[in-house]
Amino acid sequence: MRKYIVSILFVAILVPAWCAGSPSEKKKKIKPPKNIILLIGDGMGTPQVYAGYTAKHGNMNITNMAVSGFSITYSANDYITDSGAGATALSSGIKTNNASIGVDASGKPVETILEMAEKRGLSTGLISTSAITHATPASFIAHTANRSKYADIAFDFLKTDIDVFIGGGYNHFAHRADSLNLIDSLKARGYFVARDLKDVDIPSTHRLAALLADEHMPRMSKGRGNMLPDATEMALKILKRNKKGFFIMVEGSQIDWGGHDNDVAYIVDEVVDFDNAVGKALQFAAKDGETLVIVTADHETGGLGLIGGNIATGDVQGAFLTKDHTATMVPLFAFGPGSELFTGVMQNTDVFEKCAGLLGFK
Ligand code: MG
Ligand code: ZN
Numbered sequence: 001m002r003k004y005i006v007s008i009l010f011v012a013i014l015v016p017a018w019c020a021g022s023p024s025e026k027k028k029k030i031k032p033p034k035n036i037i038l039l040i041g042d043g044m045g046t047p048q049v050y051a052g053y054t055a056k057h058g059n060m061n062i063t064n065m066a067v068s069g070f071s072i073t074y075s076a077n078d079y080i081t082d083s084g085a086g087a088t089a090l091s092s093g094i095k096t097n098n099a100s101i102g103v104d105a106s107g108k109p110v111e112t113i114l115e116m117a118e119k120r121g122l123s124t125g126l127i128s129t130s131a132i133t134h135a136t137p138a139s140f141i142a143h144t145a146n147r148s149k150y151a152d153i154a155f156d157f158l159k160t161d162i163d164v165f166i167g168g169g170y171n172h173f174a175h176r177a178d179s180l181n182l183i184d185s186l187k188a189r190g191y192f193v194a195r196d197l198k199d200v201d202i203p204s205t206h207r208l209a210a211l212l213a214d215e216h217m218p219r220m221s222k223g224r225g226n227m228l229p230d231a232t233e234m235a236l237k238i239l240k241r242n243k244k245g246f247f248i249m250v251e252g253s254q255i256d257w258g259g260h261d262n263d264v265a266y267i268v269d270e271v272v273d274f275d276n277a278v279g280k281a282l283q284f285a286a287k288d289g290e291t292l293v294i295v296t297a298d299h300e301t302g303g304l305g306l307i308g309g310n311i312a313t314g315d316v317q318g319a320f321l322t323k324d325h326t327a328t329m330v331p332l333f334a335f336g337p338g339s340e341l342f343t344g345v346m347q348n349t350d351v352f353e354k355c356a357g358l359l360g361f362k
Contacts, residue, residue, distance in 0.1 A: 043256030045300025086298025259301025
C-alpha cells in the first residue's frame with residue numbers, strides 16, 4: 001500500500017514537471033553531425049531485422065541503436081517501390097517512378113546528397129555487395145530513367161569526384177560495348193583501382209575504386225567473407241581525413257535477393273553480414289562523436305513472416321507472401337548527433353530532407 005502511494009506521489013510531482021519542460025525541450029538546439037553514414041539493407045523489413053536478431057541470439061548492432069522510426073516507401077507511380085525509386089527517394093528527396101535512378105518522374109536529373117556533399121568539399125563514398133552500378137548505389141551518383149543502363153551508369157561515376165567506391169561491377173568499367181576503358185580513366189584521375197581489398201595500402205590511398213567482382217559479389221554462403229564490414233572500415237579510414245566531413249552510403253544488397261528467392265537462410269546470412277558492417281559504422285561513430293549513422297531499407301522483399309524460431313539456438317523459420325517487393329513500412333534506426341530527428345513515421349524522402357538539413361545543404 002505504501003509503495004502504491006509513493007508511486008502516485010511520484011507521478012503527481014513528475015508528470016506536470018515533465019509536461020512543463022517539453023516546450024523548451026523542443027527548442028533545444030540540435031547538434032549537427034559532421035559526417036553521415038547511411039546504411040541501406042535492400043529489402044530489409046522488420047521481419048528480416050528480427051530474423052537477424054534471432055540468428056545473432058539477440059546481440060544485434062542494429063537493434064542496439066537508440067533511436068528508431070518507420071519509413072513509408074511508395075514510389076511516384078506505384079504503391080510498391082522498386083530499388084531505383086526507393087533509393088532515389090533516400091538520395092534526392094523526391095518520389096520518382098519505378099526503374100528510375102537520380103531522375104524525377106518526368107525524367108529530369110535531380111541532385112543527390114552525394115553530389116551536394118562533393119560540391120561543398122566533403123568526401124564521399126559508396127559501398128555495395130552488388131555491382132556498384134546497380135540501382136541502390138547508382139541512385140546516389142547516376143541519372144537515368146532506366147536502371148539497367150549499366151554502361152551509362154558506370155560513365156556517370158567519372159562525372160563526379162567521389163573519393164571511394166567499393167563493390168562489384170568491374171565489367172561495366174572495363175569491358176564495354178562502346179569500347180571505352182573506364183579503368184584507365186579512373187587511374188588517370190588518381191584512383192587506385194583494386195580487384196582485391198588486400199592490395200589497398202590505406203595510408204597512400206586517397207581515391208579508391210575497388211571493383212571486386214566482374215558483376216555482383218558472391219552471396220555470403222558462396223564465399224564473400226567479410227568484404228562488407230572490411231570495406232566499410234577501410235572507407236571510413238580514408239574518408240575521415242577530410243576536416244569538412246563526409247557522406248557515405250553502404251548497402252547490404254543481397255538481403256533483397258534472399259527475399260526474391262524466398263530463401264530464409266540467404267536472408268539471415270545477408271542480414272547478419274549487414275549488421276556486422278553496421279557495427280563498424282557504430283564503432284567509428286561512437287569514437288568520433290561527430291558522425292550520424294542511419295540504418296534503413298528501400299522496401300521489404302518477400303512478405304516474410306516469421307512462423308517459428310529460437311533465440312537460444314538462433315534458428316529461424318519463415319514463410320513468404322510473394323517473390324516480389326511489398327508495400328509495408330520499413331524500419332529506420334539512428335545513432336549520433338542529429339539522430340533525434342529520425343523518430344516516428346516518416347516518408348522515405350524525409351530521410352534525405354533531414355540529412356541534407358543537418359549537413360547544412362538546405
Ligand atoms: Mg540494391
Ligand atoms: Zn528487389
